[in-house]
Amino acid sequence: MKRTIPLLITAVGGFVLIAAYFIPFTQGWGESVAVWFDVLASIAFILGGGNLLKIHLKKVSDRVPGWGYSLIVLGSFLLTLGIGLLKVGVAPSEQYPAFRWSGYYSEIGAPFWFFYEYAFQPLTATMFAMLAFYIASAAFRAFRAKNLEAVLLLGTAFIILLGRTFAGVALTSWIPEGSVFAGLRVENLTVYIMSVFNTIGNRAIMIGIALGIVSVSLKILLGVDRSYMGKE
Amino acid sequence: MTAFLIGQWWLVMIVVISLVPLFRKISREGLFDALVSLDRRWIFLVMLWAVLVPIYYIGVTGDTFPEVPSALAQATFDEIEALEPGDRILLAFDYDPASEGELGPMATAFVRHAAEKHLKMYFIALWPVGLQMIDETVSRVIESDFPELVYGEDYVSLGFKSGGEAVIKVIVTNIRELYTTDSRGTSIGEIPMMEGIENIQQMDLLVNISAGYPGTKEWVQYAVTPYPDRIRLIAGATGVQAPLLYPYIPNQLPGLLGAIKGAAEYEKLVTDAYGGENPDPKYLEGLRRMGPQLVAHLLIIVLILIANVLFFTSRKREASG
Numbered sequence: 001m002k003r004t005i006p007l008l009i010t011a012v013g014g015f016v017l018i019a020a021y022f023i024p025f026t027q028g029w030g031e032s033v034a035v036w037f038d039v040l041a042s043i044a045f046i047l048g049g050g051n052l053l054k055i056h057l058k059k060v061s062d063r064v065p066g067w068g069y070s071l072i073v074l075g076s077f078l079l080t081l082g083i084g085l086l087k088v089g090v091a092p093s094e095q096y097p098a099f100r101w102s103g104y105y106s107e108i109g110a111p112f113w114f115f116y117e118y119a120f121q122p123l124t125a126t127m128f129a130m131l132a133f134y135i136a137s138a139a140f141r142a143f144r145a146k147n148l149e150a151v152l153l154l155g156t157a158f159i160i161l162l163g164r165t166f167a168g169v170a171l172t173s174w175i176p177e178g179s180v181f182a183g184l185r186v187e188n189l190t191v192y193i194m195s196v197f198n199t200i201g202n203r204a205i206m207i208g209i210a211l212g213i214v215s216v217s218l219k220i221l222l223g224v225d226r227s228y229m230g231k232e
Numbered sequence: 233m234t235a236f237l238i239g240q241w242w243l244v245m246i247v248v249i250s251l252v253p254l255f256r257k258i259s260r261e262g263l264f265d266a267l268v269s270l271d272r273r274w275i276f277l278v279m280l281w282a283v284l285v286p287i288y289y290i291g292v293t294g295d296t297f298p299e300v301p302s303a304l305a306q307a308t309f310d311e312i313e314a315l316e317p318g319d320r321i322l323l324a325f326d327y328d329p330a331s332e333g334e335l336g337p338m339a340t341a342f343v344r345h346a347a348e349k350h351l352k353m354y355f356i357a358l359w360p361v362g363l364q365m366i367d368e369t370v371s372r373v374i375e376s377d378f379p380e381l382v383y384g385e386d387y388v389s390l391g392f393k394s395g396g397e398a399v400i401k402v403i404v405t406n407i408r409e410l411y412t413t414d415s416r417g418t419s420i421g422e423i424p425m426m427e428g429i430e431n432i433q434q435m436d437l438l439v440n441i442s443a444g445y446p447g448t449k450e451w452v453q454y455a456v457t458p459y460p461d462r463i464r465l466i467a468g469a470t471g472v473q474a475p476l477l478y479p480y481i482p483n484q485l486p487g488l489l490g491a492i493k494g495a496a497e498y499e500k501l502v503t504d505a506y507g508g509e510n511p512d513p514k515y516l517e518g519l520r521r522m523g524p525q526l527v528a529h530l531l532i533i534v535l536i537l538i539a540n541v542l543f544f545t546s547r548k549r550e551a552s553g
Contacts, residue, residue: 035398106367141539164529167530194475195481198478202476
């Protein structure tokens, strides 16, 4: 029963969605299944929060190395959740001034907004910005023209890197735009590489992936592949 | 440039002084040996200056590099430009602060273009913090420069819904099934511009700003592909994602802005059309960010070239014993 019901839900949901795409009459059924999925996705946030609490509370109670970080995660999580759910410091909306919780949880100046603006935003932006340093380091240590494929890859990378800046335009601006050699201007080469070689390669990969997805999806819907439900 | 370097001599001094230990290492060990054993923190430092100095230079001088809009940026601009005042445009902000550097300028330009055209803007987000991205852009563009636009009549934020592509799948046929209120909790029935809106097929154009999953690919697959005659989509995407979207051009995706370069090109088109004599710097962010990108890209190319010279020289030395 524990495995049969999930299998049935998967099969019914999947086949209804397939039918809804091809048969207009069943479009409403597809809509219902998609709404169920959205409801489940919302519940997944609660599960995710519970899981986060469980993992980090265990780390703190076991005093594993780095448990202090877990404490910070728990504190930040609970504080943000609390001030967001309780709408701490949020003024009631103009429309319903008598209701204390009618205001906008992310109102400018409210604690939730403050946390987002001065903690979450700079931290996530910083994490992403650090990629520039690692890419530079990797460029120096890893990209070697060891064989023909690597030479082609590096050559293409140089053209794209230059073509995405004014340097590319400046470098080949001496080639007249209307001449037969205009295609050799770096900015035009970039467009050509992206719209021809890149598109061809990506389309081939996409077709391959799509065929793979069809095969795997059918296995899942028919109950042949049950790995998504975990071990017995 | 010379005037800047003379005027900001202290910055030049800081950069040079910070690199003195590196120069000393090179003079002590020789160029080849010093570079072979180079600590990666030196690369980090050089990258820091490669990004920081151009940001400062552009901030002080206001200079930007000239941009020639590509065919894709022009197509993106034309899609919005072809709309009539009062037409409906759905703006899906599917990104977070990590990608704001790349996508923020194009979000600003899209909203400004739509506001200048007097389009009715419907904002949604499939990313949890997409709502904050919407709020920031609305505050930066609409509330500060278009105060005549009324919330609920000219623009509305429907907020974030979880479910990724399933949300698209539902709202493409029935938006009211999922969106019963806007992001501030006001009932859809009380929002004038939602009157008569049953699904997103009624939008005249969809604009997606995407940093990954769910994003432009899902909008193409679940909105445009089933309804190719009713839904038109243009997008702005990160540099990593843009190459993956080229296969959808031009039939499923007539316009695409790729990364900060695409944003700068689009900004130029919008500024040329609506900017006036002295455009606000916030509408030139894409153009301004092209400066650090130029120097950083050149640095990466130089690093790759140096590394390969070192690699082949080492191999030659090993071969000759």
